[in-house]
Every structure is written in structure tokens, then in C-alpha cells.
Amino acid sequence: MDNHNSVSGENRWRDLDKLLVRPGNIVGPNFEPGPQLRDDLQAYAKVLVVGAGGLGCELLKDLALSGFRNLEVIDMDRIEVSNLNRQFLFRLQDVGKPKAEVAAMRVMERVSGVNIVPHFCRIEDKNIEFYGDFNIIALGLDSIEARSYINSVACSFLEYDSDDKPCEETIKPMVDGGTEGFKGHARVILPGITPCFECTIWLFPPQVKFPLCTLAETPRTAAHCIEYAHLIKWNEVHGGKSFDADDPEHMQWVYSEALKRAELFGISGVTYSLTQGVVKNIIPAIASTNAIISAACALEALKIATGFSKSLSNYLTYNGAEGLHTKVTEFWKDNDCLVCGPGVLIEVDSTTSLQKFIDLLREHPTLPISKPSMVHRGKNLYMQAPPILEEMTRSNLQLPLFDLMGRIPKDVIHVTGTVTLNDRKTSALRKLRIVFKGNVDGVADMDMAGGA
Amino acid sequence: MIRLFKVKEKQREAAENANGRAPVKKQSAGELRLHKDISELNLPKSTTISFPNGKDDLMNFEVSIRPDEGYYLGGTFLFTFQVSPIYPHEAPKVKCKTKVYHPNIDLEGNVCLNILREDWKPVLNINTIIYGLHHLFTQPNHEDPLNHDAAAVLRDNPKMFEVNVRRAMAGGYVGQTYFPRCM
Numbered sequence: 001m002d003n004h005n006s007v008s009g010e011n012r013w014r015d016l017d018k019l020l021v022r023p024g025n026i027v028g029p030n031f032e033p034g035p036q037l038r039d040d041l042q043a044y045a046k047v048l049v050v051g052a053g054g055l056g057c058e059l060l061k062d063l064a065l066s067g068f069r070n071l072e073v074i075d076m077d078r079i080e081v082s083n084l085n086r087q088f089l090f091r092l093q094d095v096g097k098p099k100a101e102v103a104a105m106r107v108m109e110r111v112s113g114v115n116i117v118p119h120f121c122r123i124e125d126k127n128i129e130f131y132g133d134f135n136i137i138a139l140g141l142d143s144i145e146a147r148s149y150i151n152s153v154a155c156s157f158l159e160y161d162s163d164d165k166p167c168e169e170t171i172k173p174m175v176d177g178g179t180e181g182f183k184g185h186a187r188v189i190l191p192g193i194t195p196c197f198e199c200t201i202w203l204f205p206p207q208v209k210f211p212l213c214t215l216a217e218t219p220r221t222a223a224h225c226i227e228y229a230h231l232i233k234w235n236e237v238h239g240g241k242s243f244d245a246d247d248p249e250h251m252q253w254v255y256s257e258a259l260k261r262a263e264l265f266g267i268s269g270v271t272y273s274l275t276q277g278v279v280k281n282i283i284p285a286i287a288s289t290n291a292i293i294s295a296a297c298a299l300e301a302l303k304i305a306t307g308f309s310k311s312l313s314n315y316l317t318y319n320g321a322e323g324l325h326t327k328v329t330e331f332w333k334d335n336d337c338l339v340c341g342p343g344v345l346i347e348v349d350s351t352t353s354l355q356k357f358i359d360l361l362r363e364h365p366t367l368p369i370s371k372p373s374m375v376h377r378g379k380n381l382y383m384q385a386p387p388i389l390e391e392m393t394r395s396n397l398q399l400p401l402f403d404l405m406g407r408i409p410k411d412v413i414h415v416t417g418t419v420t421l422n423d424r425k426t427s428a429l430r431k432l433r434i435v436f437k438g439n440v441d442g443v444a445d446m447d448m449a450g451g452a
Numbered sequence: 453m454i455r456l457f458k459v460k461e462k463q464r465e466a467a468e469n470a471n472g473r474a475p476v477k478k479q480s481a482g483e484l485r486l487h488k489d490i491s492e493l494n495l496p497k498s499t500t501i502s503f504p505n506g507k508d509d510l511m512n513f514e515v516s517i518r519p520d521e522g523y524y525l526g527g528t529f530l531f532t533f534q535v536s537p538i539y540p541h542e543a544p545k546v547k548c549k550t551k552v553y554h555p556n557i558d559l560e561g562n563v564c565l566n567i568l569r570e571d572w573k574p575v576l577n578i579n580t581i582i583y584g585l586h587h588l589f590t591q592p593n594h595e596d597p598l599n600h601d602a603a604a605v606l607r608d609n610p611k612m613f614e615v616n617v618r619r620a621m622a623g624g625y626v627g628q629t630y631f632p633r634c635m
């Protein structure tokens with residue numbers, strides 16, 4: 001970063017203007033080139049960066065230098081010494097401070113005009129309105145859980161019209177980066193248009209889990225010794241105390257136990273960093289991979305916002321282990337996806353009881369589903385089994401569905417039940433978009449029959 | 453999409469003082485799949501399930517197994533299940549809360565059942581696991597030992613193994629280890 005010239009000087013936006021001011025051929029829909037576009041990008045585009053680690057640091061810097069001015073970043077971690085080799089916004093004196101806060105401060109110091117609001121907390125601590133405020137969400141994460149969570153949040157804004165077409169103004173675009181050593185991916189998720197994270201969760205290989213009896217009886221590798229100390233020995237010695245992978249003392253204990261075990265079985269290769277790697281399931285991060293993947297993500301964010309070029313469609317993989325290999329694959333969305341799919345639109349009278357609704361489902365023309373169990377926003381409305389849950393939810397059958405769903409005029413429920421396809425009975429889990437008719441407080445206009 | 457962003461910004465300003473949406477509990481794909489598993493449970497005879505946190509937390513539950521044949525006939529064994537939000541990408545964490553003299557379950561409650569770890573597949577479900585656990589009691593095996601001593605006795609002296617199991621289930625010592633009654 002050349003501080004006195006490119007980042008704040010006269011010709012600062014020369015390169016960006018080449019993209020935004022000139023017309024082009026392979027542009028996105030509604031691309032309107034001109035200086036106004038750059039001004040609008042700076043004034044209106046609001047991007048959330050999730051994660052301020054290896055990818056997050058790069059993303060913040062790239063987005064700031066690409067003309068975005070309204071950024072926020074969320075991360076629950078504090079800076080560790082081992083981060084410093086690649087999380088280039090952090091210095092030795094920052095160790096122990098929140099990553100989000102330091103990253104935001106450093107980028108603001110270097111790139112004039114950009115405003116970055118840090119959030120030092122868990123992604124689950126923010127309510128849905130917080131996420132609703134952003135135009136684009138950029139993910140720089142290393143866990144499937146966190147991706148899955150943000151994905152479900154972003155998809156929850158999506159509404160469909162009565163023809164099951166996604167309403168454009170409700171689409172919350174995401175760009176997702178991920179790296180493992182010399183490999184990485186960058187993808188664009190436009191919920192309702194391109195596959196969401198759950199549509200393609202199979203892209204993530206399952207974590208390797210060693211059989212416990214191998215760990216206990218016949219360890220053969222350093223990783224076996226580490227997992228023995230972590231999964232078996234820890235409980236044996238510490239009883240009820242649960243293991244905390246972020247506590248250096250706990251990690252040190254596992255390391256020394258693993259070392260003892262390795263000695264006993266004549267196995268070599270147990271180190272502290274391998275212990276961390278195995279226990280936290282981390283693969284060493286490579287700075288250049290993070291830089292390449294983040295650059296691809298930042299570029300996609302800029303494309304989504306301005307339309308200067310068509311979006312990546314829709315999944316880029318990069319492998320720099322031997323030479324360089326990169327490829328773009330177009331994955332298809334799963335129309336039956338419970339998270340991003342439209343589900344089945346059903347209109348119900350607001351006085352309908354749950355029992356009556358169950359009867360309606362059995363007779364429904366496109367969705368005959370019998371013996372349904374139903375859940376709404378984490379609340380089980382009715383369960384067919386096991387008997388204990390059936391008993392606990394049975395009294396709901398006589399209550400109006402509208403009341404059970406918190407008197408929300410339109411919302412989503414999920415139903416498990418039996419469907420008959422070509423005379424064969426199969427079990428199915430379906431998403432239903434319920435729209436209430438009749439006396440629904442405060443909502444006169446039912447034309448927007450949608451529901452997230 | 454910048455035009456949409458502009459429109460949204462205006463809407464947001466307009467709605468600033470209006471009521472926001474009620475806070476929404478996000479349901480993970482894992483919770484939904486688990487909802488399906490639980491609502492379709494078909495438990496083996498004399499096996500029961502309970503939900504300590506009430507009907508709306510299915511992610512943490514307990515299963516009590518009463519084997520109907522074999523060495524462990526008459527005993528009751530309690531297992532806790534912890535299901536992750538990315539279930540079924542990841543297997544549930546299962547622990548045995550009842551201290552048991554068993555070759556495939558250690559004294560800390562770790563369970564050696566292949567489908568809980570190396571052979572877990574997303575097509576499997578909670579029912580499969582419960583049947584797998586049930587099977588551990590009707591067919592304990594000495595080839596995947598977690599409790600080394602119990603496995604050796606089962607292999608070398610099944611009669612003695614049976615005596616030890618009975619003693620442990622009735623509440624008593626096997627070697628240096630005390631087992632609370634679980635019958």
C-alpha cells in the first residue's frame with residue numbers, strides 16, 4: 001500500500017473508474033456506467049465482513065481499496081501470536097486485543113474515507129435486523145457451522161412471490177471464501193438464484209474421525225495419540241470438566257499427555273502445533289492463498305454492487321499446491337432446499353385449528369401429506385412421535401394455527417410426514433409458506449403472498 | 453444492484469422508528485433434519501427417550517435402553533445425545549451416563565460404535581444409532597475394546613464375564629472398580 005499516492009491521492013480512483021465509468025460487453029444486468037456509480041457505491045453499499053482472521057483481514061483491505069466505504073466486521077476472537085505471520089493487520093503489541101477492533105482501526109488508518117464498524121462478539125449474538133441492514137455479506141470463515149448459520153440468516157430474508165419466483169429486493173447476496181493450506185474456494189451465493197450453502201453442503205468432506213477403540217488400544221500415528229489424550233484421557237483425569245480448545249493450559253495438557261502416549265507406543269511426530277491442528281481440526285493457513293481467495297471475493301462483491309461485470313457463476317476453486325490450478329464450476333440450486341427453496345404456498349383461514357389444518361394438508365392438491373409433525377421457528381407445534389412429545393403437543397391440535405404461530409400474517413413452517421408418490425409411501429420434510437386469510441390484525445394487503 | 457441498495461436505504465430511514473420484526477429464532481438445517489428423525493422414531497421395545505429441556509429442544513436428549521436379552525438383560529442404561537447444528541453432516545455426540553462393565557464402553561462413558569465416528573454417513577439417523585447402541589448390549593464384542601479388561605475376560609472366559617456383568621449391574625465391585633446398581 002503506497003500511502004501518499006494511490007490510497008489517498010489525486011488519481012486514487014483511476015483504476016476503479018476504468019471498471020465503473022466505461023461501458024462494457026460482459027456486464028451485469030442494470031449496469032449504468034458513469035461517475036455516479038462510483039459515488040453511489042461509496043454512499044450506499046454496505047458490506048458486512050464475517051471473520052477478521054486470515055481471510056477477513058484481506059477482505060477488509062481489498063474492499064476498502066475497491067471503493068467500498070461502509071464496512072462492518074464481526075469476529076469473536078482475540079489476536080494470538082501465531083496469527084501474526086498472515087493476519088497482516090496485526091502487530092505484536094496487539095496480541096490479546098479483539099481482532100475485529102484492531103483490523104477495523106488499521107484499515108481506517110491506511111485507507112482514507114473508509115468507515116469500518118467492528119463488532120467483537122459471536123455471530124449468534126446479533127439479531128436478525130443487524131444482518132438485514134447489509135447489502136452484501138462477505139464470509140471469511142473457517143468453520144462449517146458458522147457458514148451454515150450465516151447462510152440460514154441471509155436466506156431468511158428471501159421472499160417468493162405467488163409464482164414461486166424470488167423477489168429481487170429480498171435477496172441478500174453473499175460472497176464466501178475458504179482456504180485450507182494451498183487450496184481455496186470463492187463462491188457467490190444469491191439466495192433463490194444460485195445454490196445456497198445447504199444446497200451444496202456435500203462439497204465439504206466429512207471430518208476424519210478415528211475409531212475410539214483404535215485410539216484406546218492400537219494407536220499408530222501421532223494424531224491417534226493426540227486424539228487419545230483429547231477424547232479419552234481428558235475425561236478420565238478431569239471428570240466433569242469440559243475441554244476448552246481455546247484454553248492454552250488445556251491444550252498444553254493434551255500435548256504433554258499425547259507425548260507420553262507416543263513414547264509408550266514408539267510413535268514420533270507429536271508437536272504442540274500438530275496437537276492444536278488435530279484438536280481444532282485446522283490445516284495450516286497460507287498467506288498467499290488467503291490473499292488470492294479474498295481478492296476473488298472482493299471482486300465479486302464489487303460486481304454484485306455495481307454490475308460492471310457478470311458475477312462468477314458460481315463456484316471457483318483454486319489449488320496452488322503444485323503449479324496452479326483454478327476452475328469455475330456452476331452448481332445448481334436444490335429447489336427442495338429447506339433453507340433457500342420456495343416451499344409450498346398455502347393459504348389458510350386465520351380461524352383454522354391445527355387439527356383442521358392437518359386435515360387440509362392430507363387433501364392438499366400439490367402436497368398431500370399425512371401424519372404430519374410440524375415445527376415453527378423452533379417451536380414444535382405437533383409431533384407424531386415419540387409418544388412423550390405427542391402427548392406434550394396434543395393440546396395444540398384444538399388451537400388456531402394463527403395463534404400458535406404468534407399471530408404472524410405470513411410465515412414459514414416445516415412439516416415432516418408421509419407423502420404418496422406413484423402409490424409408494426415415503427417420508428418427506430417440506431417447507432410451507434403459510435399465508436393467513438380473514439381477520440389478521442394490521443395487514444390489509446395480501447398481494448405480497450410470500451413469506452421467507 | 454446499487455439501485456436496490458439506494459431504495460433500501462430510503463426504506464430503512466423511513467422505517468427507522470417503525471416497529472422492527474420480532475426477533476426470530478433461526479432454525480438450522482440440522483434442527484430441521486433432526487425434527488424429521490425424531491418425529492419418525494420407532495424405538496426398540498422398552499427403550500424410552502426424554503427431552504430434559506422440554507419439547508422445543510430436540511438437540512439434547514436422553515435415551516434409556518433396557519436390553520431384552522443377553523448378558524445385560526434387566527439393566528437400564530442411560531445415554532445422552534448432543535446433536536450439532538450441522539447434523540447430519542456430523543454425527544451426534546453420544547455418551548453413556550450409566551457406569552457399565554462393558555468391553556465397548558469405557559468407565560467415562562465413551563462408546564465405541566463405528567457409526568458414531570468413522571462410519572457415520574448423513575443417510576443414517578437417530579433410529580440407526582439407537583439400534584446400534586441396543587446391539588452393543590445384546591452382542592458385546594471383544595474386538596473393539598474400550599474397556600480392555602472387560603474385553604479380555606469376554607474373550608477368554610465368557611462364563612466369568614457373565615458373572616462380572618451381573619455383579620456390576622447389581623451394584624458391586626469388579627476388580628478395583630465399583631459399579632452402582634442399574635437394574
Ligand SMILES: [Zn+2]
Binds near residue numbers: 195199338339
Ligand atoms: Zn439452498
